[in-house]
Amino acid sequence: MDAKTPMFPSAFDVKAPKGAEGWESLYPYYTRFQPSRRAEDDAKFWFCNSQHWPNPLRPFDVIFLDFAIKCLGQYNSRHLLVPPANGIDYRILNGFVYFSPVAVAPENIEARIPQFLDRAGHYFGNWNDLYANWKKKVLAMIAELDAISFTDLPDVVPVEWVKGGVGLDNTNALFEAYDKAIELSYKIWQYHFEFLNLGYAAYLDFFGFVKSQFPTIPDQAIAKMVQGVDSELFRPDDEIKKLARLAVELGVDGALMSGTVDEALAAVGKAPNGQKWLTAWKQAQDPWFNFTSGNGFYSTDKYWIDHLDIPLGYLRDYIPRAKAGEQIERPTERLLTERDRITSEYRDMMDEEAQAVFDGKLGLARTVFPYVEDHNFYIEHWALGVFWRKMRELSKLLQGADFWAEEDGMFFLHRNEVRDVLWDYAASWAIGTPNVGSAVWPEEVSRRRALVKALASQPPLPALNEPPEVITEPFTIMLWGITSDAIDRWTGKGDDGAGLKGMAAAPGAVEGIARVLRSPDQLGELQKGEILVTPVTAPSWAPVFGKIAAAVTDIGGMMSHAAIVCREYGLPAVTGTGTATAKIKTGMRLRVDGNTGTVTILE
Incomplete structure (x- = not known):
């Protein structure tokens, strides 16, 4: 290969899939590769983050790309000053998300270490108290989000408001509800990263120390030393398993095995112990059915609480296996035994001084590591599920005002365009004229829907431009598996x-x-x-x-x-x-x- 020819194409040379020409209009300017910045963007290596964004984005769904990457960056660069890593630059190309991690210049790393140790050290030293406070903050935000509602504008302002001298109309509540939902989800994303980067940092610190002691140790052996975590992310699955065992125990398993959700639950209700099982089913739903079969980043994600056929499907899978005497629970005991065996084998090979350091770093990694999965339940699943439910309510309301033909039409608008639609809806109601949007958006939503569909017809390129000779950025390796070997595999x-x-x-x-x-x-x-x-x-x-x-x-x-x-x-x-x-x-x-x-x- 010519030394000057990049291993992967430039974003500026990548064509749109057939039928997706003009896709750029779907997304904000700051998410796109700009021709005037070509030299700068071509000098960077970009990889497709199909781990978090496996499908082309609808315009509204850019909201959580924006919030996630901005908030990740702020914690690395502004809150914690992680010594080697700033944020991650991001772009959208043909509907897919591309990342380019921003490293700290080698000469600036040293100066960040004392600040990182002071700031991160405070969290590590007070982890349990700060985490309990985190949970309280997030649950309060979820409750606030859940309390938001969107209702049609009435024919007239309530007479009590007029006679009571309120002096306002019903549109204030509409604007406030939308702005509040956006504001709360933005704050929730900031909370998402409050602990997450620290969880990875503690593990990477432990990982680096073990590698320095045993350069040839497999990465997997180190990972095994922190396995057996009791993460709340596994609770929804654990609840379904408990319900399966309870169904067998109470003799209502047969009633659950066929028909729609309503038919199966009605059949259980008629069984002798049916009410006891139905109570357990209802109790499991709050909060554990606030769980999506996707990852929470898309408006199309289906949540168990809204689609009870999903958890019922898993239940129908577990019941016959539980009856057959299978071990359906996670093999936690076996994992912990293996964890302790590997840990002690390697620990025994160290001198006393190294053992003390090892014990400290391992203890911290085990304390903080569960959060790496736990936060997922509270943020991506529960909080974002409530947000999407509220946005669907609003989309349906605006469908009723003829802004679009289908219930999900709003998701083909960017979040800032929705604010304009709300104004159109409010102003036309106040003035007493038809809204202008009903003559604009139905056709535009159809056009955008077709573009998103066309973008999905072609898989994304794995990367853009020339990769570095050796990839060293730890998060890129650990989370996305982007290594020099991986890049060789992409190119064959x-x-x-x-x-x-x-x-x-x-x-x-x-x-x-x-x-x-x-x-x-x-x-x-x-x-x-x-x-x-x-x-x-x-x-x-x-x-x-x-x-x-x-x-x-x-x-x-x-x-x-x-x-x-x-x-x-x-x-x-x-x-x-x-x-x-x-x-x-x-x-x-x-x-x-x-x-x-x-x-x-x-x-």
Whole structure:
């Protein structure tokens, strides 16, 4: 390859998929590659973050890309001053999200260390109290968000308001409710990163220390030293398992196994112990059914609480297995035994001084690590689920005023455009004329819907421009699995034709039949004992991890959700293969070796 030719194309040379020409109008200017900044943007290496944004974004859904990346940056750069890492630059290309981590200049790292130690040290030293306060703050925000409501404007202002000298009309509540929902979700995203980067930092510090003691230790061995976490992210799945066992115990399992949700629940209600089970079902819903089958970043995500057929489907999977005497719970005891064995083996090889340092760093990593998954339940699942529900209410209300034909039309507008629509709705109501938007938005929403659909017809490029010779940014490696080896796999340089290579993310080796899934809507297709092959898994896929034999993903590192969840469920996993979903077809027989990070196609 010519030394001057980048390994991946420039964003400015990438064509739109057929039918998606003009897609740029969907997204704000600051999310797009600007021709006047070409030299600067071409000098950076960008990778596609399909781990968090696997599908093209609708215009409104840019809100959580904006909030997530701005808030991640503020904690690295402004709150904590993480010595080697600032924020992450982001762009949208053909509807997909591209990241470029912003490193701290080597000469500035030293000066940030004392400030980081002071600020992060305060959190590490007071973790439990600060975390309890965090939970209180987040729950208060969720309650505030839940209290928001959107109602149609009345024919006239209530007479009591007129006679009571209120002097205002009903549009104030409408504007305030929308602005409040946006403001609360923005604050919630700031809370999201208050602890998250610290959780990763503590683990990376421990990881670095162990590597300095044992340079050849497998990454997986270090990960095993913090496994067996009791994360609240696993609670929704645990609740379904408890409900399955309770159904068998009370003899209502048969009633639950067929029909719609309403039919199954009605059948349970008629059974002798049915009310007892229904009470448990209802209790589990608050808060544990505030859980999405996606990752919370999309307006299209389906939440259990709104789609009870999803948890019922998992329940119907667990009931026959519980009756057959299967162990459906996570193998936590086995994981803890393995954790303690590995920890003591390596600890015993250190001198006394190193052991003391090791004990301190390991203790901290184990204390803070559960948060790396816990925050997901409170923010991405619960809080964002409430936000999307409120936005659907508003979209439906505006549909009633003829701004768009379908209930979800609002999500094809950017959040700031919605504010203009609200003004149009309010002003036309006040003046007594038809709103202007009903002559503008139906056609424009249809145009944008078609663009988003066309963007989804073509997979994104894995990266743009020339990668650095060696990737050293720790978050990029740990979370996304972007390493020099991974880049070789994307370009085919690391392909020997015998199979696929990836990260050895969770131990064990199995053979089985592949099931390639590209969306959570396909989870029902999974059969017991199959190997899940997917671009990326969401944390909420945990209930299917009880029936699969292994997982293989296109993207993700040692600390990706897929890797963590597989380790906690005792399943082999190979992540970050780059091309598994392109090369493997459903029905192929595979051997997945999570110890070596290899996937072999046997048939």
